[in-house]
Amino acid sequence: MAISRPRPWMILLAPAALLIVLFYLLPAVVNLALAFSDMDYTFDFRFVGGESLVRPLADPMFGRVLRNTAVYVVTTLTLMNVGVGVLLAVLTTEIPDRVGGAFRMLWLLPRATPSVVYVLMWFFLLDPTDYGLVNKVAGALGGENYDLLSQRPWLVVVLLNGCVGASMGMVIFTAAIKSIPPQLMMAARVDGASAWQRIRHVTLPSIAWPIMFVTTYQTLSLLTSYEYILLATDGGPFYQTEVLPLYIFHNAINDFEFGYGAALSIGLMAIGTLLALIYWRVFRFGGRGAAAQRIEVES
Amino acid sequence: MRAIVLLALAACAGSCGTGGERGVDEGGVVHLVGWVTGPEPSAFARKTNLIEGARRLNRELAESGDPRRVAIDVDFNTTSHDPYVKKLVFAFASGRGPDIACGGHEIVGQFAPPGYLVPLDDYLAARPAFKSDFFPVLWAAMSWRGVVYAVPQDNEVRLAYIGKKPLRALGWSDAEIDGLSDSVERGELSLDDMAELVDKAVASGAVKAERGLYHRNRSGFDWLEFLLAYGARLEDPGSGRLVLSRRATLATLRLFDRLVAHRAMPPGMTSYTERTIYQNFVDGEVLIWLTGGSWHKLEFQGAFDISDAEFRDRIAYFPIPSGRRGQPPVSVSHPFGCAVAATAPDRELAFRVIERAIDPDLDVGHAIKSSHLVVRKSSSESGPYQADPFLRDMIDLLRFTHFAPNHAKLTRLQRILFDGIRGVEVGVLSPEEALDFVVRVCQARMGEDLVIED
Numbered sequence: 001m002a003i004s005r006p007r008p009w010m011i012l013l014a015p016a017a018l019l020i021v022l023f024y025l026l027p028a029v030v031n032l033a034l035a036f037s038d039m040d041y042t043f044d045f046r047f048v049g050g051e052s053l054v055r056p057l058a059d060p061m062f063g064r065v066l067r068n069t070a071v072y073v074v075t076t077l078t079l080m081n082v083g084v085g086v087l088l089a090v091l092t093t094e095i096p097d098r099v100g101g102a103f104r105m106l107w108l109l110p111r112a113t114p115s116v117v118y119v120l121m122w123f124f125l126l127d128p129t130d131y132g133l134v135n136k137v138a139g140a141l142g143g144e145n146y147d148l149l150s151q152r153p154w155l156v157v158v159l160l161n162g163c164v165g166a167s168m169g170m171v172i173f174t175a176a177i178k179s180i181p182p183q184l185m186m187a188a189r190v191d192g193a194s195a196w197q198r199i200r201h202v203t204l205p206s207i208a209w210p211i212m213f214v215t216t217y218q219t220l221s222l223l224t225s226y227e228y229i230l231l232a233t234d235g236g237p238f239y240q241t242e243v244l245p246l247y248i249f250h251n252a253i254n255d256f257e258f259g260y261g262a263a264l265s266i267g268l269m270a271i272g273t274l275l276a277l278i279y280w281r282v283f284r285f286g287g288r289g290a291a292a293q294r295i296e297v298e299s
Numbered sequence: 300m301r302a303i304v305l306l307a308l309a310a311c312a313g314s315c316g317t318g319g320e321r322g323v324d325e326g327g328v329v330h331l332v333g334w335v336t337g338p339e340p341s342a343f344a345r346k347t348n349l350i351e352g353a354r355r356l357n358r359e360l361a362e363s364g365d366p367r368r369v370a371i372d373v374d375f376n377t378t379s380h381d382p383y384v385k386k387l388v389f390a391f392a393s394g395r396g397p398d399i400a401c402g403g404h405e406i407v408g409q410f411a412p413p414g415y416l417v418p419l420d421d422y423l424a425a426r427p428a429f430k431s432d433f434f435p436v437l438w439a440a441m442s443w444r445g446v447v448y449a450v451p452q453d454n455e456v457r458l459a460y461i462g463k464k465p466l467r468a469l470g471w472s473d474a475e476i477d478g479l480s481d482s483v484e485r486g487e488l489s490l491d492d493m494a495e496l497v498d499k500a501v502a503s504g505a506v507k508a509e510r511g512l513y514h515r516n517r518s519g520f521d522w523l524e525f526l527l528a529y530g531a532r533l534e535d536p537g538s539g540r541l542v543l544s545r546r547a548t549l550a551t552l553r554l555f556d557r558l559v560a561h562r563a564m565p566p567g568m569t570s571y572t573e574r575t576i577y578q579n580f581v582d583g584e585v586l587i588w589l590t591g592g593s594w595h596k597l598e599f600q601g602a603f604d605i606s607d608a609e610f611r612d613r614i615a616y617f618p619i620p621s622g623r624r625g626q627p628p629v630s631v632s633h634p635f636g637c638a639v640a641a642t643a644p645d646r647e648l649a650f651r652v653i654e655r656a657i658d659p660d661l662d663v664g665h666a667i668k669s670s671h672l673v674v675r676k677s678s679s680e681s682g683p684y685q686a687d688p689f690l691r692d693m694i695d696l697l698r699f700t701h702f703a704p705n706h707a708k709l710t711r712l713q714r715i716l717f718d719g720i721r722g723v724e725v726g727v728l729s730p731e732e733a734l735d736f737v738v739r740v741c742q743a744r745m746g747e748d749l750v751i752e753d
Contacts, residue, residue, distance in 0.1 A: 041388050041392075041409065041413070041707065042412070042413040043392045043413075058743055059743055060736070060739045060740055060743055061740065123572060127571075127572065127575060128565065128567055128570055128571060128575075129571070129575050129579065131575055131578075147565065147566070147567040147570060149567060149570035150565075150566060150567025150569070150570045150725055151566075151567065151725075233570075236569060236570075236718075236721055237567065237569060237570070237721050237722075237724075237725040237727070238718060238721045238722035238725055238727045238728065239718070239722075240725075240727070253385065254381070254385075254714070255710075255711050255714075255744070256388060
């Protein structure tokens with residue numbers, strides 16, 4: 001039997017396909033297999049069937065962790081990663097470019113800072129005693145010490161994550177705004193549109209597609225991110241900020257429950273896939289969504 | 300499946316590295332890799348003593364005409380103990396673990412069952428004088444199912460420190476302060492009495508509100524002290540299973556609930572950094588540092604540059620009072636030990652390195668440098684050790700000490716208990732709800748490894 005020569009597209013795709021198999025497919029298959037075991041620190045593979053998969057239902061903390069995950073993703077996404085991202089992009093493109101660029105560069109600093117250093121800076125700000133900068137300022141103004149990490153952990157977690165997350169949206173939205181044909185803005189000005197009307201009727205419709213992309217991407221990203229929460233609150237106080245990926249980390253890595261951790265990961269993957277499909281459908285990523293974009297300017 | 304997981308781990312371990320050459324080289328030199336952990340820098344002699352032990356062993360081998368020699372590369376871990384144990388788990392599983400693993404005695408319970416450690420009974424039987432020179436109770440801590448797997452490296456006691464400045468502000472005389480530890484030892488001051496003392500300090504203004512008492516900000520052995528203080532047992536000797544006492548757990552949860560409700564301690568204690576905790580306490584702003592250990596004296600002195608005399612002027616200490624008046628206090632000790640890995644290229648030489656590394660002079664030197672306790676009887680009688688009043692007192696407190704069970708799931712139990720205490724302190728749970736939480740999570744996560752009793 002003659003062996004056909006590989007076609008050029010196969011050769012071009014091979015390196016990427018190999019990486020996908022090694023670092024995406026294989027771990028997913030191993031994870032799936034682990035989910036049917038009760039592997040612990042001894043690394044013995046004992047097949048337990050679907051026992052691990054139904055174990056979350058009997059886990060007293062699982063419901064709370066799911067609720068926390070929903071709160072974390074929705075709040076951080078809407079308020080910070082998209083909300084503040086859009087706000088920063090719009091504001092910094094409405095001011096002189098040099099100032100706007102400098103401001104955006106400053107806002108990118110947390111993303112370029114190692115996570116541990118970034119969280120330590122928050123600790124210096126929020127230390128619950130007189131040593132914390134926030135409490136120092138509050139003290140100087142006659143206020144009392146406030147322990148935000150314990151009493152408002154969600155506020156801290158959302159701000160801490162969001163300040164990093166918003167920068168991605170900011171960069172993408174800025175690029176999208178800058179690519180709006182200048183004649184559209186000029187036409188709006190000639191028509192007497194105010195700044196708000198230009199933003200509402202020209203800028204925002206023009207960046208609808210990037211907003212959909214960032215929303216989808218950041219949802220999936222937030223769903224699996226936990227390092228800032230681990231460093232800042234470690235899921236506490238008392239599970240108040242324990243999200244699903246962190247719970248998986250705690251089970252699999254702290255308690256060496258690799259089987260249970262893998263089973264929880266399957267749940268996380270299922271949630272992520274479901275949300276991706278929903279976004280695909282709602283945002284019509286199939287192609288019609290982008291083509292359907294148009295800008296209307298009220299007369 | 301195990302093979303795939305271990306392959307992945309080996310790849311990871313390969314990138315992390317275990318440090319140093321290993322095996323036997325062409326010249327017959329046995330290259331060993333040792334892992335020790337601090338994290339406190341004052342415990343650095345855990346590393347240097349192993350290196351010195353290898354040097355002494357080589358001299359001994361040369362003198363006896365034995366052509367073998369050892370070379371050792373020791374890694375000193377500066378993170379806390381839990382990440383260190385994690386590192387050991389992955390390294391052993393991937394076959395790239397150390398030849399000599401030193402750590403808290405729970406490494407025996409964790410790594411002996413899967414066969415990663417070498418039983419040491421035969422080596423010890425051949426050295427009766429060596430074995431009998433250690434405090435006997437330490438061998439029990441180094442054992443799993445009656446077999447010794449590690450040689451004690453050092454020991455400590457956990458205790459409470461108390462600031463003399465707030466006590467003096469409360470009107471205590473120096474004689475009363477000096478007699479505090481004795482009164483705890485006689486059972487005249489219980490945990491409830493201690494809580495009342497803290498209340499008084501806050502009410503009188505000797506310390507600010509929420510500065511009466513601080514405790515550690517994370518999980519650990521310390522939380523077991525309170526269960527013991529309220530009369531619980533931690534292990535069922537017959538089955539080797541861990542034990543959780545509902546009554547003692549509830550009493551512990553109520554104690555911390557009361558302390559927060561009376562504004563004796565901050566509800567967000569667990570969000571305080573260690574630096575802040577120590578700074579406030581050493582500055583005399585806090586009455587009691589409840590979850591202290593013997594090593595903290597040197598940590599305080601090192602971090603805040605205070606001399607022995609200043610330490611004595613500022614700080615006193617006492618064992619954890621009993622929960623019941625009239626009963627003796629408690630302490631939990633967390634002795635460290637060194638074990639030989641089953642994969643060591645020469646197990647006997649690895650054991651002999653450990654044997655020499657714990658020579659009495661090295662034992663004493665490390666204890667003095669790090670505020671730990673010696674593990675050999677002859678060391679405790681040595682001049683330099685006896686000359687240190689603090690270390691003498693610490694040895695005395697060993698009368699009240701307990702050892703945590705060598706069980707692989709003990710840290711999980713500690714974490715669940717700690718979560719319950721955190722829930723109470725931040726006001727999310729009442730003590731009764733927290734007890735229900737602890738019991739339910741223990742049942743779900745510990746299974747057959749735990750007995751829950753009243």
